[in-house]
Structures are given as structure tokens and as C-alpha cells.
Amino acid sequence: MSEVIAKIQRVSRASLAHAETLTREWLPQGSRQGSEWVARNVARGDRASGSFGVSLVSGKWNDFADNSAHGGDLVSLYSYLNACRQVDAAMAIDRRLGLGVFRRGVTPPVNDAAEAAAMVAYRQRLEDDAAERELARQEAADRARSAWRAARPAPSTHPYLMTKGIPAYHLRQCRRGWLLVPLHSGGELVNLQWITPNGQKRFLKGGQVQGAYAVIGEIVPGGRVYVCEGWATGATLHRLTGDPAVCAMHAGNLRAVAEKLRKALNGSLDLVIAGDDDRQTQGNPGRQAANDAALAVGAMVLYPKWPDGCPDDLTDFNDLYRWHRARLDDASQDDQRQAGSTDMTGGDHE
Template structure:
């Protein structure tokens, strides 16, 4: 591999990382929370006690610590390098492995990394073990909190503004006294996290909870059947209502492949696995289709997309969008 190819591969990894930002950032900065289009967290690299000054843009990947003029960067590769105290090539390799991209070293040539001393290697491994243990502890604590909140919730009101806006039934959702919907996120059948949805449709997960590999189930997988895997919960509710089939909602495009592969491992060939992909026709590279195609390939699954009528607006992207548009057209024709 030539030296000139390394920056290009790092750039490509950064592009993929940005598409999976909502999966990666909760793992790297588990005490953070989404605020609008930014992930705001403690700066773990300098031992922050409170979140507020450190933020990462979900749209561009740019990050900045307003309390430290030297702490800033333009993409998620540089962010991981900063958080882990490593070089950008090493950070890009870590992201490449995490997302199973196959970008770094794709030509078959080995990348020569600077040799680290035995003491440096041991220190790095200890640091990584400590980070993993802190993350696991946080995941366990959030799972307990999720179970407690779930018990406090009551069956969701079908008249909730979000459910009415999406024209879907509440199914297995619950609702807190303040009106927020609770969407259960499971791992191997166990509740481990929650997604909150307010009346305006704003969504967030429990801060620090596990997101990667989790899913929200609709319906039961019984015997030989069809099982859909999709992104958002409203899309899953629409699919379940129209097909009667079981659905698992991966919550975001970056999680589709992981969830699909776990469903394949769990149910084997007893299920006809179908990825119901988003069709992001107005987004460069159509990330919804790209993620769905990757998931289908990795999980040996079929893949389907909404079939758009010629007059369907381009901003529509998923099966719930198509359902709502058709319902609106029907009402217009009846009036």
C-alpha cells in the first residue's frame, strides 16, 4: 500500500463513521445525550465531571471542547484518536473493524504501524479493559433503570400525538405520566434500554445505555415464518399492521446489519428474513438503501423497499411515509 492511499482510506472510514454516528457516539461517550443535532457529553479525555462543554455534530462529525481550545477536530476518526490517545490510522482501523467495513487494508497490502514498546502495549490494553468495564457497568445500570421506568409506564394511549401523526396503533408501547412514549429495546429477549418519544416526535435513548445490537420487537416469531427487520419503530408498526408478520426495529441504519445477523443466528433457517429498507432518495449515496443491502448480504436475507407511485414526493423514504401519503391521497379523493 502506498502512503498516498492511507489518507484516502481514513477519509472513507470517517464518512462511514458519520453515517453510524448515533450508534458509535453512545459507545464512545456513554454519559452523553443527544441535544438537537449534537451529541453532548463529558470529555472523558480530560476527566470532565459534567457534560456541557464537549459536543459532536451528528451532521458533520465536527467536535469541539469549549473548555479546551486545543480539543477540536473535523471528523469521527480524529475524535476517536483524541479519546483513546492514539493516531488517526489506529483509530480508523478500530472503526473499520467495529463497522466491518473492510476499507483499511482492502487492497491486501499490510499497513505498517509504528512499533509500540511492551510497556506501551500493556498500558493500552489496561486502558481498553478499564474502558470496556466502565461501559459494561454503565450498560447494566441503564438496564435496571429501563426496567424500573417500564414498570412505571402504563399502556400507551392510542390518541398520543406521535401515534396519531404516524397513524399507527400503540402495540406494546408504554407511556409515562408526562406523556412520553416508551419504546422497549431488547438484547437476546431482555429489556436493556428505552427510546423516549415525546408529543412532537423528538426521540432519545436512555443516556449511556446499550444501543448497538438492540432491537424493538413487534409480534412473535413462531415456527417457520417471515420476519422483517427495519429501522424506526413507526416503520415497524406499519409493516406489522399491513402484513401481520413479526418485525424487529433496529432503530437506525447503522444497527441494521448487527440486528439482522443476530436474528439469523437466533432463528436460523426457520425464518424468512426480510430487510425492509429505507429509501433515502434525496440523500447522497442513499444511506438507507446502502445499509439495507449490506444487512441483507451479511444475514443472507431478502430486501424490500417502498414502491413509490410516480407522483410520490421525493422526501418520502420509508414504509410509514408511503402509508401516510396513500392515506392522505385517499382522503383527498373521497372529499
């Protein structure tokens, strides 16, 4: 048994030099963010990236939407994703990388110097990639500022805003009719989220997203601030409460944004994490991310309260707001029809 454990540990160490290659293969819908690979957790059917992260330096991995889903190396990650024993995971990685650790009848010599050299080379690649990404971030920030200056104020009659039932709140619109949501970090415009009339969204390629955010309203020291995921949710909260809202753009960014706000204003803000309620997604990543952010910064946490008869596919405060509006509109139309029927059929006669 000790020999098997030793072989698993050898595969674990050797796999680190190929961490990005392996995670890209295992989690192909993810992306590199700094020294992490951030992806959907395919083991539990995530709808979007951001809940699942793997360190490309240490191999440690974690799913903030599932407290039981975490591990210390790439062998345990493979085991988790494929629901197999760790020894089977190590053997699969061994075959993939051609290490020969589990080759029958052969026990390759331990070459600590070669493994160390491979790790040095790998970390150098990580540093080079980090420098390239920083340059891409700077270029994306320049493009964001240029596009923002060239855009005009967005009308509240934009199809996306009409669908969501919210004002433009100082958004801008480009010539193609796309909304521009400005993302800031450290007081600087660093990226844009583009929203098409039919609601499709994307960010500038290479631009900063993690730790960046969009602000709706004015943040006042000592005041209340809502921290939420999407811009439409933030606009809804601001419209209904008058308090400012800070939009993290996705669940995996809630904690980073909340920590920035808490630190920037010396803890003077009354922070409220307004989470999504992903009721139909395994593990409810919206709630898990909001709870994690609230616990990290000592904030209150708030979720939509679903009335009886509310559809199960609604997840956020804007969904709830629009559902209530639709109910009120239907009731108003019923009243008008009833009043019209009364006018036509009579009333008092002398």
C-alpha cells in the same frame, strides 16, 4: 520515497495510542461503542450517526454506505476526511501529537519499546473503559425495567401515533406523556427509546443500542419477519401485512439484529430486510445498510415503491403509507363535496 513511507508508517503506529483523542476531534458528533468510534461520515454529509465506524484498536475504518470508503489506519482516515495526500495526513498528525517524525534536520530514533509501552497503556485504558461501559449498561437496563413497570399502556390517541397513523401496539407511556419503546437483547429488556409527542427520540444514557431491538407482533419459527430501522416503520409493516416486525432503531444496527435473529432461530425464519430509501442523502445509507444486512444473512430486501408525484423527501414505509392515506382522504373529501353539490343543485324532478 522509502524513507517517506517509513515515516508515514511510524506516524500510523504511534497514532494508535491516541486513537480515541484523534477520532473524537475529527468526528466530534460520534460516540464510543465498544472498541469503535461510530459517527456520521462528514465527508459525504451523513444525516445521522451509525454509518461510519473506526476501530480504536487497529485504526481500521469503514463506511457501510460507501463501499469505496475504507482504510487500514488513522493516517488514511485523516487523508480521506480532509481530501489530502497520505504524506500530508501523516505530517498533520505528526504535528498534532508532537512526534517529531517529519521535523526537518532531525530524525528521531525509532523506539520500539516506547511505542509498545504506549500501546499497552492505551489498551489498558480501553479495557477499563469497557468495564465502565458494561456497568453503565447494567444500570441503564435496571432503569429501563423500573420505568417500564411504572408506565401505563399508551393510548392510540397519543400525538405521535396519530401523526404516524399507527396503533400503540403495546407501547407504554410515562407521566410526562412520552412513549416508551422497549429494546431487548438476549431475551432481556436492556434499554428504552423515549418518543416525545412531537417526535423527538432518545435512549437511556449508557444503555445498549447496538444489537438490541424492538419487536412488534409474535415471532413464530418458520414464519416471515420484517427487519427495519424505526419503530413507526415496523408498526406500519405489521399493520399492513400481519407479520411481525423487528425494529433495529437505526441503519447501522440492521445487520447486527438480522444476524441475531438468524442465529437465535437456527435459520428457520423467512427474513425480509425492509430498508429505508434515503434518496436525498449522498450514498443512500438506508439502502446500503439494508443491502449489507440482507447479504450477510441471506435475506430478501424490500424498499418503498414511490409512485409518480410522490414527494422526494419521503424515505420509509410509514412515509409512503401516510402519503397514500392523505391521497385517499383528499379523494374522499372531494367525493363528499361533489355529492353535496349534487344534492343542493338538483337531481330528478317530476
